[in-house]
Amino acid sequence: MVTEMTEDIVIVGAGIAGLATAVGLHRVGLGCRVLERAQELRTTGAALMLFPNAWRALETLNVAHKLTPFYAPFKTASFTSLSARRTQKVPLLGITVSEKLGLRSVHRKALLEALAEELPPSTIRLGSRLSSIEQSPGESLITLHLEDGTRVKTKVLIGCDGNRSLVAQWMGMSEPINSGRSAIRGLSVYPDGHDIDHEMVQFLGDGVRAGYIPINKKHVYWFVIRTAHPVDEEIWKSPKLIKQDVTDRVAKDWPKEYREVVEHSDLDTLTQAPLFFRSPLSLLFGNLSRGSVTVAGDALHPMTSDIGQGGCTALEDAVVLARNLSLALRKNGKIEFDHKAIEEGLRKYGNERRWRSAALIAYAYLSGWVQSQPWRLVKMFRDKICYGLMFNRFVDLVDYNSGELPSFKLA
Numbered sequence: 407m408v409t410e411m412t413e414d415i416v417i418v419g420a421g422i423a424g425l426a427t428a429v430g431l432h433r434v435g436l437g438c439r440v441l442e443r444a445q446e447l448r449t450t451g452a453a454l455m456l457f458p459n460a461w462r463a464l465e466t467l468n469v470a471h472k473l474t475p476f477y478a479p480f481k482t483a484s485f486t487s488l489s490a491r492r493t494q495k496v497p498l499l500g501i502t503v504s505e506k507l508g509l510r511s512v513h514r515k516a517l518l519e520a521l522a523e524e525l526p527p528s529t530i531r532l533g534s535r536l537s538s539i540e541q542s543p544g545e546s547l548i549t550l551h552l553e554d555g556t557r558v559k560t561k562v563l564i565g566c567d568g569n570r571s572l573v574a575q576w577m578g579m580s581e582p583i584n585s586g587r588s589a590i591r592g593l594s595v596y597p598d599g600h601d602i603d604h605e606m607v608q609f610l611g612d613g614v615r616a617g618y619i620p621i622n623k624k625h626v627y628w629f630v631i632r633t634a635h636p637v638d639e640e641i642w643k644s645p646k647l648i649k650q651d652v653t654d655r656v657a658k659d660w661p662k663e664y665r666e667v668v669e670h671s672d673l674d675t676l677t678q679a680p681l682f683f684r685s686p687l688s689l690l691f692g693n694l695s696r697g698s699v700t701v702a703g704d705a706l707h708p709m710t711s712d713i714g715q716g717g718c719t720a721l722e723d724a725v726v727l728a729r730n731l732s733l734a735l736r737k738n739g740k741i742e743f744d745h746k747a748i749e750e751g752l753r754k755y756g757n758e759r760r761w762r763s764a765a766l767i768a769y770a771y772l773s774g775w776v777q778s779q780p781w782r783l784v785k786m787f788r789d790k791i792c793y794g795l796m797f798n799r800f801v802d803l804v805d806y807n808s809g810e811l812p813s814f815k816l817a
């Protein structure tokens with residue numbers, strides 16, 4: 407039997423972008439339905455770094471206070487050049503704007519759950535994979551076909567379905583590009599506690615950047631970002647092989663504390679995946695909405711993970727999207743789902759996110775590129791000039807405020 411549903415707003419994907427957008431809409435009085443293909447909230451990646459821009463957005467969404475007491479901000483980072491075997495300790499003063507907005511490493515599960523808890527029950531429909539989208543010419547409703555046969559009609563569609571977004575494809579956005587680099591991530595578990603200092607530790611080598619970041623006294627998040635290697639194809643499905651590749655090959659000659667962290671990995675959390683990005687030019691000159699359809703998060707701006715901004719930027723999107731849509735739909739103290747108003751709200755959202763998204767993608771790509779070049783001249787430029795210049799720009803980029811949500815009195 408085919409089930410039919412009708413919704414005002416549908417969000418596809420219950421990742422950071424989808425859940426944060428749903429919370430943003432909820433805060434401005436707009437209900438929505440979130441369709442997620444998985445049977446539970448996906449926590450791939452185990453943890454992530456949240457910078458001041460993310461904390462500001464989470465404050466606006468009224469969720470930050472649920473996380474900050476459990477995660478201490480970082481005061482310092484240490485960078486080790488693997489070729490020169492030189493370690494530099496850097497205070498994170500520029501990035502840590504204040505204790506409240508300080509750079510923290512957070513469990514993904516905790517972030518997703520903190521967002522999901524803010525939504526009315528039954529907002530999230532799990533096991534609901536979008537398989538196709540249909541809209542007849544002149545028709546304002548969009549029809550979504552789910553894999554289980556359900557048909558969902560909606561007035562607004564927001565694709566938060568990640569970097570291989572079906573919604574972005576339907577909108578005609580350019581395909582994400584494989585950067586030629588890949589990332590391995592894992593979570594190390596210390597049931598009796600660890601004695602690792604509470605700082606971000608990074609290692610920079612030829613074509614590789616790696617690090618480990620304590621989350622709390624029992625968990626340490628670690629990663630390797632490197633030029634793609636033929637072995638990637640063989641090992642990506644096996645956490646055991648991924649771990650072995652890091653300890654026995656990639657990090658064989660690195661300081662032993664790195665390998666020790668990797669040795670403590672919980673294999674269930676280990677993943678390896680190629681890094682994709684969308685051409686920044688296509689965002690600057692393309693349409694970021696099509697009628698009453700738009701995208702947010704990785705579906706809008708897939709970027710390489712070199713600056714840890716994909717999730718932070720998804721939280722910014724949520725605030726900007728909820729603000730623009732609610733401002734467009736409010737008429738005389740009431741919400742009116744007028745097609746022209748929806749289009750206008752989404753167009754304004756796209757315009758507000760265009761330059762920001764393009765700048766972050768370009769910056770992330772550039773910092774990854776500079777790190778991955780083996781040539782001496784590039785390395786000299788990188789070490790002597792680039793890092794200083796880029797770090798200042800980075801501090802500006804992450805000290806971003808996506809603004810407030812309007813508060814209205816309903817008539």
Ligand SMILES: Cc1cc2nc3c(=O)[nH]c(=O)nc-3n(C[C@H](O)[C@H](O)[C@H](O)COP(=O)(O)OP(=O)(O)OC[C@H]3O[C@@H](n4cnc5c(N)ncnc54)[C@H](O)[C@@H]3O)c2cc1C
Pocket residue numbers: 418419420421422423424441442443444448451453454455456534535536537566567568569572589590591629702703704705711713714715716717718719720
């Ligand atoms: C190695 C690495 C390190 C990173 N570190 C950081 C960091 O420190 N800080 C940071 O801010 N960001 C970081 N990122 C980026 C961050 O992980 C992503 O930008 C973020 O998870 C994007 O969230 P999203 O909700 O847009 O997409 P996703 O997390 O991909 O969520 C998309 C959701 O949509 C669902 N979905 C997809 N297709 C369908 C469909 N057809 N029907 C229904 N549901 C569907 C998926 O199941 C998923 O739940 C990192 C990324 C990598 C790879």
